[in-house]
Amino acid sequence: MEIRDFSYQLPDGRQLFQHLSAVFDAGKINILLGVNGVGKTTLLDFIAGVSERRDLPFVGFPTMHQVAYQMQDAPFTGSATVADTLKMMVDLDQPDERFTEDQLPVSLQEIAHSHFRDLSGGQRQLVILEGVCQLRRELYLFDEPESGLDVKVAVSVLDRIQQLTANGKTVIMTTHQFRNLPTENVKVLVLAGKQIAFSGTPNELMMRTGTSSFEEAYLKTDA
Numbered sequence: 001m002e003i004r005d006f007s008y009q010l011p012d013g014r015q016l017f018q019h020l021s022a023v024f025d026a027g028k029i030n031i032l033l034g035v036n037g038v039g040k041t042t043l044l045d046f047i048a049g050v051s052e053r054r055d056l057p058f059v060g061f062p063t064m065h066q067v068a069y070q071m072q073d074a075p076f077t078g079s080a081t082v083a084d085t086l087k088m089m090v091d092l093d094q095p096d097e098r099f100t101e102d103q104l105p106v107s108l109q110e111i112a113h114s115h116f117r118d119l120s121g122g123q124r125q126l127v128i129l130e131g132v133c134q135l136r137r138e139l140y141l142f143d144e145p146e147s148g149l150d151v152k153v154a155v156s157v158l159d160r161i162q163q164l165t166a167n168g169k170t171v172i173m174t175t176h177q178f179r180n181l182p183t184e185n186v187k188v189l190v191l192a193g194k195q196i197a198f199s200g201t202p203n204e205l206m207m208r209t210g211t212s213s214f215e216e217a218y219l220k221t222d223a
């Protein structure tokens with residue numbers, strides 16, 4: 001999956017991407033990093049096909065129907081319970097299969113009968129994340145999946161995302177959290193200066209910047 005020489009101007013005329021090229025590795029977690037406002041979500045929107053994607057710069061990406069996208073602030077029905085919400089997502093995606101409560105991850109079983117409107121922000125995020133992971137797609141996009149979550153819960157979210165790649169799926173995610181990020185089967189892409197300023201493994205990023213911490217290495221990458 002590759003973006004070739006992609007340039008994009010915002011509606012207000014600002015140039016967000018200029019000759020941007022990037023390769024996302026199949027079967028890996030591709031982590032897109034970059035400062036606030038650099039364009040990570042905008043790039044995910046193009047990859048997902050939410051923003052109209054011209055074929056020329058976007059090579060080898062699955063069609064929109066094969067992409068699951070967890071956006072920031074996804075809307076949901078307040079009166080549905082957690083179990084109803086997940087059942088609804090799975091039923092829409094896989095009409096021939098029955099989703100039962102025992103398929104809920106342990107973290108959600110306790111709140112299976114809580115109404116969506118009564119959940120905390122973090123709990124809502126977990127439900128949506130699980131729903132997105134349940135969809136059968138080739139490519140999964142997550143926009144800051146662990147933002148606002150307790151560090152222990154964030155670890156379980158990252159584990160859930162790793163399960164996808166263990167099953168041969170491809171993930172592209174953005175994040176601002178460096179704690180507990182997986183390093184195996186991971187590619188890091190740093191968006192800076194309207195282009196991808198670095199792309200490689202976390203180890204390569206650390207070696208290039210002469211540091212032993214992922215976060216420090218990122219901070220030393222040109223922004």
Ligand SMILES: Nc1ncnc2c1ncn2[C@@H]1O[C@H](COP(=O)(O)OP(=O)(O)OP(=O)(O)O)[C@@H](O)[C@H]1O
Nearest residue numbers: 010011012016034035036037038039040041042043
């Ligand atoms: N529809 C739009 N109209 C005008 N400007 C937009 C639009 N969508 C995004 N932008 C601008 O594009 C820039 C990139 O936004 P984007 O949300 O992609 O950044 P980001 O890297 O995901 O940021 P963050 O890490 O804060 O979520 C921002 O300056 C934003 O204001």
